[in-house]
Amino acid sequence: MDPINIRQLAERLNLSVSTISKAFRSSYDINPQTRERVLAMAKELNYQPNLTAASLRTQKSKTLAVIIPAIDNTFFVLALKGIETRARQEGYHVLIYLSYDDRENEAALTQNLQRGRIDGVLMSIADGGKDSGHLLELKAKEIPVVFFDRVYDHDDYFQVTSNDQDSAYAATEHLIGLGCRRIAHLTTNQELSIAERRRQGYTDALRANGYQPDPELVLACSGDQDEACEEIRDFLERVQADAIFSSFEKLALLSYQACNALGLRIPEDIRVISFSNLEIAPLLRPSLSTITQAAFDIGQQAAALLIDQIEKRSLPATRRLMVNTRLEIRESTAGVDPETVYAFKKIEQCNT
Amino acid sequence: MDPINIRQLAERLNLSVSTISKAFRSSYDINPQTRERVLAMAKELNYQPNLTAASLRTQKSKTLAVIIPAIDNTFFVLALKGIETRARQEGYHVLIYLSYDDRENEAALTQNLQRGRIDGVLMSIADGGKDSGHLLELKAKEIPVVFFDRVYDHDDYFQVTSNDQDSAYAATEHLIGLGCRRIAHLTTNQELSIAERRRQGYTDALRANGYQPDPELVLACSGDQDEACEEIRDFLERVQADAIFSSFEKLALLSYQACNALGLRIPEDIRVISFSNLEIAPLLRPSLSTITQAAFDIGQQAAALLIDQIEKRSLPATRRLMVNTRLEIRESTAGVDPETVYAFKKIEQCNT
DNA sequence: TTGAAAGCGCTAACAA
DNA sequence: TTGTTAGCGCTTTCAA
Numbered sequence: 001m002d003p004i005n006i007r008q009l010a011e012r013l014n015l016s017v018s019t020i021s022k023a024f025r026s027s028y029d030i031n032p033q034t035r036e037r038v039l040a041m042a043k044e045l046n047y048q049p050n051l052t053a054a055s056l057r058t059q060k061s062k063t064l065a066v067i068i069p070a071i072d073n074t075f076f077v078l079a080l081k082g083i084e085t086r087a088r089q090e091g092y093h094v095l096i097y098l099s100y101d102d103r104e105n106e107a108a109l110t111q112n113l114q115r116g117r118i119d120g121v122l123m124s125i126a127d128g129g130k131d132s133g134h135l136l137e138l139k140a141k142e143i144p145v146v147f148f149d150r151v152y153d154h155d156d157y158f159q160v161t162s163n164d165q166d167s168a169y170a171a172t173e174h175l176i177g178l179g180c181r182r183i184a185h186l187t188t189n190q191e192l193s194i195a196e197r198r199r200q201g202y203t204d205a206l207r208a209n210g211y212q213p214d215p216e217l218v219l220a221c222s223g224d225q226d227e228a229c230e231e232i233r234d235f236l237e238r239v240q241a242d243a244i245f246s247s248f249e250k251l252a253l254l255s256y257q258a259c260n261a262l263g264l265r266i267p268e269d270i271r272v273i274s275f276s277n278l279e280i281a282p283l284l285r286p287s288l289s290t291i292t293q294a295a296f297d298i299g300q301q302a303a304a305l306l307i308d309q310i311e312k313r314s315l316p317a318t319r320r321l322m323v324n325t326r327l328e329i330r331e332s333t334a335g336v337d338p339e340t341v342y343a344f345k346k347i348e349q350c351n352t
Numbered sequence: 353m354d355p356i357n358i359r360q361l362a363e364r365l366n367l368s369v370s371t372i373s374k375a376f377r378s379s380y381d382i383n384p385q386t387r388e389r390v391l392a393m394a395k396e397l398n399y400q401p402n403l404t405a406a407s408l409r410t411q412k413s414k415t416l417a418v419i420i421p422a423i424d425n426t427f428f429v430l431a432l433k434g435i436e437t438r439a440r441q442e443g444y445h446v447l448i449y450l451s452y453d454d455r456e457n458e459a460a461l462t463q464n465l466q467r468g469r470i471d472g473v474l475m476s477i478a479d480g481g482k483d484s485g486h487l488l489e490l491k492a493k494e495i496p497v498v499f500f501d502r503v504y505d506h507d508d509y510f511q512v513t514s515n516d517q518d519s520a521y522a523a524t525e526h527l528i529g530l531g532c533r534r535i536a537h538l539t540t541n542q543e544l545s546i547a548e549r550r551r552q553g554y555t556d557a558l559r560a561n562g563y564q565p566d567p568e569l570v571l572a573c574s575g576d577q578d579e580a581c582e583e584i585r586d587f588l589e590r591v592q593a594d595a596i597f598s599s600f601e602k603l604a605l606l607s608y609q610a611c612n613a614l615g616l617r618i619p620e621d622i623r624v625i626s627f628s629n630l631e632i633a634p635l636l637r638p639s640l641s642t643i644t645q646a647a648f649d650i651g652q653q654a655a656a657l658l659i660d661q662i663e664k665r666s667l668p669a670t671r672r673l674m675v676n677t678r679l680e681i682r683e684s685t686a687g688v689d690p691e692t693v694y695a696f697k698k699i700e701q702c703n704t
Numbered sequence: 705t706t707g708a709a710a711g712c713g714c715t716a717a718c719a720a
Numbered sequence: 721t722t723g724t725t726a727g728c729g730c731t732t733t734c735a736a
Binding site for chain 2: 046048049050051052053056063071072077080084088094095097114115117140141253257278283284285287
């Protein structure tokens with residue numbers, strides 16, 4: 001049973017194709033009764049308008065592309081969920097592409113994006129360097145792009161991020177408030193917008209509290225999980241830290257493993273806090289204190305912003321949107337004492 | 353800078369559009385030199401063939417739709433990753449739709465699938481009932497469909513699943529081997545292919561070892577997380593189980609919470625094993641024994657099978673493909689004693 | 705090896 | 721309110 005087309009449906013009803021077309025798009029200049037007839041017959045004959053043809057004609061595909069570095073990452077999963085939710089509400093479809101955190105992959109993907117096939121792109125960029133030629137090309141194609149979380153910081157594009165710097169600041173002060181004096185920072189060895197902002201928040205907090213940031217206490221980890229694991233272990237053995245502030249969930253989990261291996265007790269010997277959206281952080285041993293990003297919201301807002309651009313609706317004045325994080329204190333940074341009042345004040349700020 | 357079309361490119365080169373078209377598709381009857389000229393000029397003018405137009409003409413979109421109940425679920429995340437990987441290898445694009453485990457949602461999604469827009473569908477179905485009218489409709493549309501994990505068990509469709517029944521059997525025997533006598537089973541209260549098979553494996557294992565399955569020891573949990581949490585707590589208080597075999601990751605995590613609340617120690621008071629793809633199962637308190645599905649493989653194989661259908665390649669004789677699980681024993685089922693030899697034999701079988 | 709032309713199924717300007 | 725028609729950008733048959 002091949003699907004029928006608009007012409008066949010028109011013939012069956014003794015109507016013209018344009019009338020059918022109007023019926024399906026609820027055009028203002030169609031007789032409601034005619035419309036009913038058309039829809040009824042369409043149902044009977046199992047007719048559905050061919051969207052590819054419509055796309056070709058209108059140059060709109062009602063489809064968004066999402067390009068993210070990874071999917072086995074709680075942040076991106078939730079962000080994607082937010083994107084899908086918003087897209088569905090607006091009648092948009094979502095194509096998903098993974099860059100595997102590889103710039104070349106990412107470039108290949110962006111170069112493949114065809115005008116006509118997609119109406120816009122949501123993107124969280126791969127680690128590594130400022131070589132962003134492929135991102136600039138998007139501009140030439142006149143495809144609207146919204147970056148989220150790992151952004152390409154360029155005035156031409158909208159971006160939605162967490163308040164990374166403030167969050168890192170608050171987390172660091174939380175550790176300081178607990179009496180920690182040698183606070184290590186785990187980050188990535190790649191150039192990455194969020195990594196830089198988080199590190200900045202960390203050093204700012206140290207300075208604001210009278211500590212001189214010590215580069216020795218910062219470890220820029222490899223992207224390779226096994227390598228990173230070794231690096232962290234060596235690092236912890238070397239630096240005698242009494243706390244870890246980790247900018248990435250994976251690194252916190254590796255820290256747990258490293259501490260296990262080294263016989264370091266969390267939180268007694270070393271406290272740990274990390275950016276993370278792990279739903280089961282409370283079930284870890286010990287439960288992990290987290291800076292939790294509003295991942296779903298970020299996805300939703302990024303999608304909304306993109307669709308607003310596509311539909312040429314009014315847009316916010318600022319191109320940089322920020323969504324607050326939540327500081328969730330658990331056992332891995334237990335041992336709160338009166339000194340911490342200030343730290344918790346900051347936490348409150350983050351929560352609102 | 354509007355993108356140029358094939359005609360403009362043809363004019364610039366003093367060639368016909370059909371020659372351009374052939375150049376891009378590496379048709380056999382094109383002069384290699386002409387082809388080079390075309391591609392060079394295309395690059396210079398930033399020309400890319402419009403795939404929407406090609407789709408309309410060829411009735412092929414090189415696009416797959418993936419419909420899954422949820423994305424914040426490690427199994428589906430990994431399966432999706434497998435799908436994306438395979439799709440990319442074959443030059444296919446992936447549209448993602450979430451049914452939120454709701455049959456009506458799912459029906460709306462499947463009805464929206466247009467021939468022409470997508471070439472095939474990968475689907476893991478929503479819980480709930482045998483009302484599968486919308487799934488049968490797919491057949492009428494002549495869109496190839498491959499089900500995975502949560503399958504619609506129908507001879508018309510290919511399906512890729514884990515060896516659920518055998519895995520459940522092995523897990524249950526593992527618990528029996530540990531000396532557990534009151535083994536509870538946590539499952540969903542919805543009709544679901546995998547739930548049934550897993551339960552079957554559980555009861556088979558009990559019977560094979562001389563135990564009479566006790567319906568009192570089976571809890572069919574609500575899909576709502578908070579409700580399920582209460583149900584599990586009440587259940588555990590009531591039934592005095594010495595082990596839990598959970599068919600779903602979420603339920604195992606809720607069991608952890610329930611045990612915490614009830615002061616039950618895992619594994620001393622009660623052992624826990626679950627179907628789960630949680631990467632950090634080893635970091636839980638206590639680390640969780642899992643039946644780990646080859647989620648990535650399942651996704652990849654399902655995609656491969658679907659693309660084989662679309663491209664009309666040769667297909668396997670059987671419509672039901674099964675991928676083995678791995679039994680990963682950790683602390684939550686610790687306390688192995690000599691009795692367990694048999695159980696571990698089964699584990700070995702599962703691993704190979 | 706290249707080119708001319710029809711047409712995929714739809715939308716939208718315009719005519720009736 | 722309905723109908724006629726051109727054409728979106730490509731592929732493909734067939735002729736040159």
